Amino acid sequence: MNSKIWLSSPHMGGNEMKYVQEAYDTNWVAPLGPNVTGFEQDLKSYLNSENQVAALSSGTAAIHLALILSGVIAGDEVLCQSMTFSASANPIAYQGATPIFVDSELDTWNMCPNYLEEAIKDRIAKGKKPKAIIVVHLYGMPAKIDQLLAIAKKYEIALIEDAAEALGATYKGQKCGTFGDFGILSFNGNKIITTSGGGALICKTEAGKNKAIYLATQARDHAVHYQHSEIGYNYRMSNILAGIGRGQMEVLDKHIGHRRANNQFYKDLFKNTAGITVFQESNTDFYSNHWLSAITIDESRTGFSREKLREALLKENIESRPLWKPMHLQPVFKDAPFYGEKVSEQLFEKGLCLPSGSNLSKNDLERISKTIHIFL
Helix, strand or coil, X not given: CCCCECCCCCCCCCCHHHHHHHHHHCCCCCCCCHHHHHHHHHHHHHXXXXXXXXXXXXXXXXXXXXXXXXXXXXXXXXXXXXXCCHHHCHHHHHCCCEEEEECECCCCCCECHHHHHHHHHHHHHCCCCCCEEEEECHHHCCCCHHHHHHHHHHCCCEEXXXXXXXXXXXXXXXXXXXXCCEXXXXXXXXXXXXCCCCEEEEECCHHHHHHHHHHHECCECCCCCCCECCCCCECECCHHHHHHHHHHHCCHHHHHHHHHHHHHHHHHHHCCCCCEEECCCCCCCEECCCCCEEEEECHHHHCCCHHHHHHHHHHCCECCEEXXXXXXXXXXXXXXXXXXXXXXXXXXXXXXXXXXXXXCCHHHHHHHHHHHHHHC
């Protein structure tokens, strides 16, 4: 059998071991140290903003801390994009709050500003003003963040930007993750750069970052003994993993270039296929890192479904994956309110993510192309 072509596998740059070895040699293997500080500074410089960055154990931990710092407590409501991975929504439940899911719009597949405002008005009318909004830059495509931010400011609701999939993507030249009250990054093994496992919280102020780090290190008070006045968490990134991140930062822009080239490859591959649309920017305000390249399949025009193409690729040991199943359709959130129509639901039914790794070889692309041409 042919070797497996993964959807999005880790891609090392070569210099990661230099930083890891340095941590090992100096015995900095704890969740603090020069690599953690350096990685945070590398990210801050890359984001090109005054925002502060706290390196954490995961993107999920970052969302959880963002909710705490936004004042979300048990009984509150949090508006959340429905079309996303469960990690965007689960921390709402960690806080004992209720997720209120909002549908997507077709340009970016992200939270629809109209449905968002409809949801806010209705929740306020029901006597429950939401505490926060979680918007996601899906597959590296920036959301209509200026419209969403204007609505958040209008109703004085904190906006949390889940940019886990969107490091390096920009909207009107500004990096995703730097617009909201808080931003989230992920360095999971399948992301555009990886620290094996890890994430980061982007904060507007130094005080916000310091509070996040305090909570992420078990909320230990400033005392010679162990004293705790608040509930804390074990959410800090280790110096070893931060070393991997420092090496990965050196190749981030190169990885983005490869991912964007993959997207062009699929545009060329499907340009003469009626009924298949490659997900891309709607105009030049949007610059996607194309973390994953995805297509939608109109079965009435193609004569085949998303599943038929997925199965054909799988038969050749090529991984592909349906789009995220919307959160309001998930059994665990079946009772959560939802505002919208069927945009995210229809995208899920028709959409397929294709192999998008920055380490796809010429031979990999040829195999993908051949398999799809034979199927078509």
